[in-house]
Amino acid sequence: MEAPAIAPLPTTYQPDPQILSLSSWLGDRVAAADFPETILRFRNDRAAAQVGLAGLDDAQWIAHFGRFAPLPGNLPQPLALRYHGHQFQVYNPDLGDGRGFLFAQMRDDAGHLMDLGTKGSGTTPWSRAGDGRLTLKGAMREILATEMLEALGVNTSRTFSVIETGEALQRGDEPSPTRSAVMVRLSHGHIRIGTFQRLLALQKPEEMRELIDYCLVQYPGPMTAELSPAAQLLNQVVERLADLAAQWMVAGFVHGVLNTDNMNISGESFDYGPWRWLPHWDPQFTAAYFDHQRLYAYGRQPQALHWNCGQLAVALRLVEDAPPLIAALERFPDLYRAAMARRWCWRLGVAPRGVEPDSALIAASERAMVETAMGPDAFFFVHRGARNVTGVLAEALAGYQPVIDDHPYWADPAPVSMVIEEVEAIWAPIAQADDWSALDAKIAAIRRMGDAYASGASKESQMGR
Known part of the structure; x- marks a missing residue:
């Protein structure tokens, strides 16, 4: 045509x-x-x-x-x-954009x-x-x-x-x-972690250096003068993926397939197959029906991304010695903990106080969700700005300053959510009658929620960008 x-x-x-x-x-x-x-x-x-x-x-x-x-x-x-x-x-050399x-x-x-x-x-x-x-x-x-x-x-x-x-x-x-x-x-x-793994498998050091330079220029990040380009890149990817893991956890999101060919060097989440949002707080909740070992369960996502960073480090050994790469990998746990603290406070609508008190707040929040059988969407909505808190959660929030929230979304009767039953309900009228109105309405509701989160305080200040 x-x-x-x-x-x-x-x-x-x-x-x-x-x-x-x-x-x-x-x-x-x-x-x-x-x-x-x-x-x-x-x-x-x-x-x-x-x-x-x-x-x-x-x-x-x-x-x-x-x-x-x-x-x-x-x-x-x-x-x-x-x-x-x-x-x-399990390593697979038979991949690529299929x-x-x-x-x-x-x-x-x-x-x-x-x-x-x-x-x-x-x-x-x-x-x-x-x-x-x-x-x-x-x-x-x-x-x-x-x-x-x-x-x-x-x-x-x-x-x-x-x-x-x-x-x-x-x-x-x-x-x-x-x-x-x-x-x-x-x-x-x-550009994926798997892109680098292919160059290691084929023993292509010159192409590896070209790819490293491309990524440092096109996805710029913090630079340290004494580090080599390969070590610079790994440090940047560790920072991005530690933060991405925290983003998923605070969103209550389960990606489902965290293979190294699904990991972008830019630190950007993509390629959504069997994803799920948590219906209730459960670290063992798994999105992919074929993930029989729960390797990529909700609570194991930070571990999976850290492991994937390790595979990038292995690939970069083609052009770099081990010590600076190991040092970059060792930063992941502390970076993840700091990102979790910062982003949890952002979604809860309180100003962060520091990693230690913020981590205690996260632990209290998790206990509250377990005790009330409440999922993250409902939890963050009901308690936004330290509202409606009792017991251990009230104690953990003592001394926290709420952000100013004047968006009407926070007065809605319930939060926007995305559990699997809602997805099926949106698809049914499309499949049966070519009716796209439910999808259009959901997109509008989601974007209104996004405006509400953005209006309370700037994402840059709350997320430390």
């Missing part, structure tokens, strides 16, 4: 395909599938405005994000990225390099036995996950576009045949 003519993009669109400097060994040039249909189901104009793409009309949007006509000045052809990874701590690709790179309104990557865009050299497709329900679930995480202050990829593609897919984990879609996500990068 021929794509419609594409008008010039707004002047705020700033293409910058930096990945081309690595593309000869980082990925494979591929083409998107030719889908039978392209029905626009979701476009994230809030995210698009940040990268100069909100001005596209629907026909242009479909041409770029359903038919994948190249964006002006950007990648001439998509790249399916190559990587290895540990999957449930149903997605990197489509474009551009600068956002703050000058950060941003990626547009896909899911469900067709087969690649790394598809193995897969069909390269995505179910429409899977795309809807990713919309919900990313919107909810963003509202709760988690550093996440954002669902940028969902287009239904008119194919009947067979799947073993949902009623089939089921509807198909292609999704585009906006994120700060797609």
Whole structure:
């Protein structure tokens, strides 16, 4: 099918395909599938405005994000990225982008390099036995996950576009045949821990150094003059992933599949499969039905991310001695504890007092949730700003200063939540009657909640950014 003519993009669109400097060994040039249909189901104009793409009309949007006509000045052809990874701590060299690709790179309104990557865009050299497709329900679930995480202050990829593609897919984990879609996500990068692991396995030290330099430039972070580039990078990744682990824990979120090929060097959460939110406080709660050992249970997520940082350190040994890498890894527990303290206070709506008292507050909060059978969403809502507290929680909150909250959300009868029953209730009218009103209403409610969290105090001050 021929794509419609594409008008010039707004002047705020700033293409910058930096990945081309690595593309000869980082990925494979591929083409998107030719889908039978392209029905626009979701476009994230809030995210698009940040990268100069909100001005596209629907026909242009479909041409770029359903038919994948190249964006002006950007990648001439998509790249399916190559990587290895540990999957449930078992090394797998037979990985890579099997149903997605990197489509474009551009600068956002703050000058950060941003990626547009896909899911469900067709087969690649790394598809193995897969069909390269995505179910429409899977795309809807990713919309919900990313919107909810963003509202709760988690550093996440954002669902940028969902287009239904008119194919009947067979799947073993949902009623089939089921509807198909292609999704585009906006994120700060797609370089994974598994990308480095592949270079170690292939013994490519020069390419490893190139990749390290690329990451230090494109995902800038704190620098220490006496450290080598490899040690600099590991320190930055340890800081980001310790913070990300805290973000998930405070959000009550269970990612489900914390393999090293799902860990971005940017410290950004992405690739949402069997995710869940806690219905009640339970460290053993597990999202993936196939995680029989509970390796990635809610309470083990910090341990999993620390382990993944260790695998990056192993890969970096190709170009760096062990001592500075070990020193970076040893920072993880204290960084995680500090991030938990800071972010717990942010969501509870009180000014932090320091790691020790804040950690005691977290422990008291956990006991309160167990005693009341209350999940995190209800707990943080009911007790926002130190409201409605008794017993051990009142004692722990003594001396804490509430933030000023004047958003009407906090007077609602119940908090916005995202337990699995709600997800199924949103999907049912789409599947049965093509009725998207429940999804639209949920997105609006989630974004209103996000505005409420942002209005009490700036995220930067509360989260220590």
